[in-house]
Amino acid sequence: xxxxxxxxxxxxxxxxxxxxxxxxxxxxxxxxxxxxxxxxxxxxxxxxxxxxxxxxxxxxxxxxxxxxxxxxxxxxxxxxxxxxxxxxxxxxxxxxxxxxxxxxxxxxxxxxxxxxxxxxxxxxxxxxxxxxxxxxxxxxxxxxxxxxxxxxxxxxxxxxxxxxxxxxxxxxxxxxxxxxxxxxxxxxx
Numbered sequence: 001x002x003x004x005x006x007x008x009x010x011x012x013x014x015x016x017x018x019x020x021x022x023x024x025x026x027x028x029x030x031x032x033x034x035x036x037x038x039x040x041x042x043x044x045x046x047x048x049x050x051x052x053x054x055x056x057x058x059x060x061x062x063x064x065x066x067x068x069x070x071x072x073x074x075x076x077x078x079x080x081x082x083x084x085x086x087x088x089x090x091x092x093x094x095x096x097x098x099x100x101x102x103x104x105x106x107x108x109x110x111x112x113x114x115x116x117x118x119x120x121x122x123x124x125x126x127x128x129x130x131x132x133x134x135x136x137x138x139x140x141x142x143x144x145x146x147x148x149x150x151x152x153x154x155x156x157x158x159x160x161x162x163x164x165x166x167x168x169x170x171x172x173x174x175x176x177x178x179x180x181x182x183x184x185x186x187x188x189x
Contacts, residue, residue: 001094002102002188003117005110007160008125010150011136013170013177017125018106020174020181026093028086028107035085036061045081050074065146072149079153083113090115101189111155111163121188124164131172 004021006014018025035042036059046064047054053067053074067074090105097103107115116122136142161167166187168180 001098001100003105003120004102004188005105005107005116005120005122006125007110007122007164008170009127009132009157010108010147010154011132011139012125012127013135013172014108014125015106016172017123017168017170017177017181018104020178021102021104021185023102023104024093024097024100025104025106026090028090028105028109031086031089032082035082035089036064039085042082042085046078049077049081061141065143068149069143069145072152075149075153079109083109087113087115102185109154111160112153121166122160122164123166123168123184124161125170126161126167127170127172131170135172 004023006018008014008017015025015027015029018027038058040057043054043057043059046059050064050067053063053070055063064078067078086107090107094103105115105120107113110116110122136147166184168177168184170177
């Protein structure tokens with residue numbers, strides 16, 4: 001099985017690019033939403049460390065946002081609890097797709113959380129800062145302060161770019177991205 005890890009800035013289009021490969025995608029952000037909605041163990045652990053903020057199940061993202069805005073150390077506390085649940089989901093994804101030729105990992109903190117596997121192929125999604133800003137400002141749940149806090153826990157983009165074997169330019173047009181992905185797959189497969 002070939003594992004392709006997608007790297008890039010927040011809002012660069014990692015999920016969009018991941019879908020263009022046509023192979024199973026593990027989307028960590030989607031899994032976190034499911035964990036917050038369905039996992040009572042995760043809820044209990046978060047409530048224990050953030051009792052002032054986490055009030056009811058399922059977990060309301062605004063409660064987590066308030067905790068992070070109140071104290072930037074809370075983002076690390078939340079991550080420390082949530083990431084093992086995400087990793088467990090990812091391992092299930094690998095088992096479920098073990099016979100697939102290729103799988104895609106859309107995991108925002110792939111390198112930061114040492115998720116990179118030995119032979120994983122890293123692809124960096126490169127987007128213009130102005131395009132990213134425009135896209136993020138259109139997101140209903142976008143919060144500039146949360147964005148800044150998330151950037152603080154991420155490795156520098158130039159480091160991620162250097163670690164990547166391939167770079168895909170994302171100008172947010174399906175045609176160009178599909179062409180880039182198709183060319184990349186020809187090189188890999």
